Amino acid sequence: MSLVNYSNLDFDQIKQSLKDYLKSNSTFKDYDFEGSNLSTILDVLAYNTYITSYNANMVANEVFIDSATLRENVVSLARNIGYVPRSKKSSRTLVSFFADVSSISPNPASLTLKKGPAVSSSGRFRGQSYIFSIPEDITRSVVDGEAFFSNIEVYEGSYLEQTFTYSARNPNQKIILPNTGIDLDTLVVQVSPSVNSNVRIKYERHDNLFNPETGKVIDGKSNIYFLQEVTGEQYELIFGDGIFGKALEDGNLITASYIVTSGDQANGVTNFNFNGRLTYTRNATEINVTSGISRIAPARPTSGGESIEPIDSVRKFAPQVYATQNRALSANDYEVLIPSKIYPEAESISVFGGEELVPPQYGKVFISIKPRNGDFVPNLIKENIKRSLKKYSVAGILPEILDLQYLFIETNSKVYYNTNLAPSSAFVGSKVQRDITRYAESSELNKYGARFKYSKFLKVIDQSHESITSNITTVEMRRDLRLATSETAEYAIDFGNKFHIKSMSGFNIRTSSFRVLNINTDVYLYDVPNSDSKRGQIGLFSLDAGTASPVIQRRNIGVINYESGRITLDPINIVSGKTKDNVQIMEISASPESNDVIGLQDLYLQLDSSTVDTIVDEISSGIDPSGSNYTVTTSYSNRNIVR
Numbered sequence: 001m002s003l004v005n006y007s008n009l010d011f012d013q014i015k016q017s018l019k020d021y022l023k024s025n026s027t028f029k030d031y032d033f034e035g036s037n038l039s040t041i042l043d044v045l046a047y048n049t050y051i052t053s054y055n056a057n058m059v060a061n062e063v064f065i066d067s068a069t070l071r072e073n074v075v076s077l078a079r080n081i082g083y084v085p086r087s088k089k090s091s092r093t094l095v096s097f098f099a100d101v102s103s104i105s106p107n108p109a110s111l112t113l114k115k116g117p118a119v120s121s122s123g124r125f126r127g128q129s130y131i132f133s134i135p136e137d138i139t140r141s142v143v144d145g146e147a148f149f150s151n152i153e154v155y156e157g158s159y160l161e162q163t164f165t166y167s168a169r170n171p172n173q174k175i176i177l178p179n180t181g182i183d184l185d186t187l188v189v190q191v192s193p194s195v196n197s198n199v200r201i202k203y204e205r206h207d208n209l210f211n212p213e214t215g216k217v218i219d220g221k222s223n224i225y226f227l228q229e230v231t232g233e234q235y236e237l238i239f240g241d242g243i244f245g246k247a248l249e250d251g252n253l254i255t256a257s258y259i260v261t262s263g264d265q266a267n268g269v270t271n272f273n274f275n276g277r278l279t280y281t282r283n284a285t286e287i288n289v290t291s292g293i294s295r296i297a298p299a300r301p302t303s304g305g306e307s308i309e310p311i312d313s314v315r316k317f318a319p320q321v322y323a324t325q326n327r328a329l330s331a332n333d334y335e336v337l338i339p340s341k342i343y344p345e346a347e348s349i350s351v352f353g354g355e356e357l358v359p360p361q362y363g364k365v366f367i368s369i370k371p372r373n374g375d376f377v378p379n380l381i382k383e384n385i386k387r388s389l390k391k392y393s394v395a396g397i398l399p400e401i402l403d404l405q406y407l408f409i410e411t412n413s414k415v416y417y418n419t420n421l422a423p424s425s426a427f428v429g430s431k432v433q434r435d436i437t438r439y440a441e442s443s444e445l446n447k448y449g450a451r452f453k454y455s456k457f458l459k460v461i462d463q464s465h466e467s468i469t470s471n472i473t474t475v476e477m478r479r480d481l482r483l484a485t486s487e488t489a490e491y492a493i494d495f496g497n498k499f500h501i502k503s504m505s506g507f508n509i510r511t512s513s514f515r516v517l518n519i520n521t522d523v524y525l526y527d528v529p530n531s532d533s534k535r536g537q538i539g540l541f542s543l544d545a546g547t548a549s550p551v552i553q554r555r556n557i558g559v560i561n562y563e564s565g566r567i568t569l570d571p572i573n574i575v576s577g578k579t580k581d582n583v584q585i586m587e588i589s590a591s592p593e594s595n596d597v598i599g600l601q602d603l604y605l606q607l608d609s610s611t612v613d614t615i616v617d618e619i620s621s622g623i624d625p626s627g628s629n630y631t632v633t634t635s636y637s638n639r640n641i642v643r
Helices: 010-021 037-061 071-079 313-325 332-344 379-389 425-440 454-462
Strands: 092-100 110-113 116-121 131-134 138-143 146-156 158-165 173-179 182-192 201-205 222-229 234-239 253-261 272-274 278-282 285-289 346-353 364-371 396-402 405-417 466-482 488-494 509-511 524-529 536-544 550-561 566-577 578-580 581-591 603-616
Touching: 010 037, 010 396, 037 332, 071 222, 071 313, 071 346, 092 131, 092 379, 116 146, 116 158, 131 158, 146 234, 173 253, 182 222, 313 332, 332 346, 332 364, 332 379, 346 509, 346 603, 379 396, 405 454, 425 454, 425 603, 466 488, 509 524, 524 550, 536 566, 566 581
Parallel strands: 201 222, 364 396, 405 603
Antiparallel strands: 092 146, 110 138, 110 278, 116 131, 116 272, 131 146, 138 146, 158 253, 173 234, 182 201, 182 253, 222 234, 278 285, 346 364, 405 466, 466 581, 488 566, 509 581, 524 536, 536 550, 550 566, 578 581
């Protein structure tokens, strides 16, 4: 007797399985006639089976973190391994202003900027106004009639305060913060003995039962709380039970203050108006200051705003964070904890120990971060990252945040094409540039440890259009050296790849022009290899005004290591260089020994510029079928000695 196939999930397949089963039973005859009563019953049975199978399948999917689709289920599964998804992050910046109270007699001794709204965006930014708040009072002394509020960190969003009364008679009481969009970095939880008490004890948030900052295990007297995300992107406060963390008592008043933010929408605000409340106290009376506020000066545009962690990110980072056990021991631990717990704007991270440097710097771990927006991590964010890493880092290991260092790839391609298959040279060039741009934006580049694969790049060009017959491409590396202008300084710059020595007579590297103290003309760097072809000397030269030939200005001002790709300059006073993004730099380029270029340690690899020259392939085009006049270029083409 045939059996029903219960593995089918499609309605038609289920119905057909039921029909196949009934074929073995001679009692029923009209099951296969559409419109019959029995056929209608089969429809109902198949539909019911389909719905049941679908629900069972969905339930099965929702019990695994890598297949769950509902946020509350993904969050719940992550909670099982101690992972709390990242909250929204407020866009923030540092602002400074003066408050002139010289007209108040006598001058108050100090002024207090009250917690809550502090400044607001001047005018409308991206169609709306934004409020920036502070989570705690800030007090400054009055000197000569003025109080200087310097580098006040402000957070985009509204400051709110919620209170809850704990009832020991309600064992199922849950303390859930009612707002969505909370920036947990601004959350402050305090507990008072009773509603009428003026005593507020601040409780610290913990993710586990061990205090990494003090090295002490949490006990029944620890003023701590735990936190978890619940349905609707809200958060629940969980307090101790008297064994792990101090237990709440009946009638305790819980006060939770925080900032509700719009996330990344306010990134980029540059102009502000004062919107806060300044006060001083006299004769036990709090008096508001309503005038004398100077123009608000931000240190930089607002940044750091982020939306709540999406479920794809939770799926990725929850198991990885669990593997770290909330400890930053290895480079991989830092690469997991920083984007998941501290700085979600990180697009790519490179971490290496100080023992890998030459000379080694023991007791340090170096971190380089490429933010999603911009080229460099602001100093304020750097300090926030270092401060946040303290609870994860091992004692005795000092984290250092490095500025992003780019290793640029520059290519020049001679592209040969068949004129019979392309309408014009410009058409071929546009196709090649389009595909090069796609490759330049791909995930193979634009990260630490990325590799520029020469053969793949050639393939990208060859496959850009059917008319292309071949290409000859030269590759150069470039670093931009930041200059400490008008002061004597040493410089060192690493390319992380072996240099190609084209000529033992020198001039294997090229630089942009710059000015040096006591030399009244533009100068450039040049190199002269030693006899071992491993190292060489660095000097300065200028260009003759008439012949453009090199004129040596200074010799032996530094060394070059062709094997490691490192250039070191002795103390030198560089007056000016090339201006790029309001920064004085020197562009330094060289040919790599291998056309496969890799970005190691803190070098972030990018394809910066690509020049394409289209050349008629005379053989395939039928212009010169014998090939008697056919010539090709070299992959190490002649070039100028300066950039």
